[in-house]
Amino acid sequence: MGAEPDGGPERRQLLTLDVMQRTGIDEAMIRRLVHAFYGAIRADAMLGPIFGARIADWDRHLARMCDFWSSVALMTGRYHGRPMPPHMRMGLERGHFDRWLALFEATARRECPPPAAAHFVERAHRIAESFEIGIAFHHGQTPPARRARPGWLAEAADERAATASTA
Numbered sequence: 001m002g003a004e005p006d007g008g009p010e011r012r013q014l015l016t017l018d019v020m021q022r023t024g025i026d027e028a029m030i031r032r033l034v035h036a037f038y039g040a041i042r043a044d045a046m047l048g049p050i051f052g053a054r055i056a057d058w059d060r061h062l063a064r065m066c067d068f069w070s071s072v073a074l075m076t077g078r079y080h081g082r083p084m085p086p087h088m089r090m091g092l093e094r095g096h097f098d099r100w101l102a103l104f105e106a107t108a109r110r111e112c113p114p115p116a117a118a119h120f121v122e123r124a125h126r127i128a129e130s131f132e133i134g135i136a137f138h139h140g141q142t143p144p145a146r147r148a149r150p151g152w153l154a155e156a157a158d159e160r161a162a163t164a165s166t167a
């Protein structure tokens with residue numbers, strides 16, 4: 001996850017600055033989003049107990065998730081973990097991912113301006129899908145096709161168009 005995009009550190013810094021300018025995302029916004037999201041997760045009847053059973057040190061988890069989202073959204077390379085393996089062992093099903101994504105999207109829209117929320121949500125969907133595919137293969141199954149989500153797909157397309165026009 002900490003891999004350098006082509007072109008090394010200088011190009012990565014330019015990419016980070018470009019995303020920050022286009023979306024308004026910065027580390028303070030990431031911290032606000034991550035803390036609000038896991039507040040909602042912990043209060044959720046479906047997902048709260050799954051996290052509650054596995055996370056003993058919430059400060060550590062939140063700090064790690066801030067690093068993760070900094071790497072994912074701003075390409076800072078701050079996260080050095082492997083996110084997939086723990087998710088293989090939790091018995092996660094589509095309903096869990098749908099709930100996680102619904103809470104994430106609602107939190108992002110509440111906490112962030114629209115271009116930033118679209119940026120986070122688009123990446124969350126892609127990563128959730130890759131987790132679902134990884135879990136299905138791990139169990140020797142063919143991953144089911146993701147249901148189209150017209151709202152976020154349209155926004156993802158808008159975002160790609162905006163990126164293309166500024167590239």
Ligand code: HEM
Binds near residue numbers: 055064065086087100
């Ligand atoms: C189906 C819903 C999900 C559940 C129930 C879930 C649950 C968890 C739990 C319990 C942990 C802590 C594992 C441990 O420390 O042993 C964890 C870690 C993590 N989760 Fe999820 N997760 C879900 C979906 C996602 C998604 C969609 C993403 C990314 C967009 C994500 C990213 C991460 C990351 C980066 C870690 C830290 C891994 C590490 O470096 O230790 N999770 N998750």
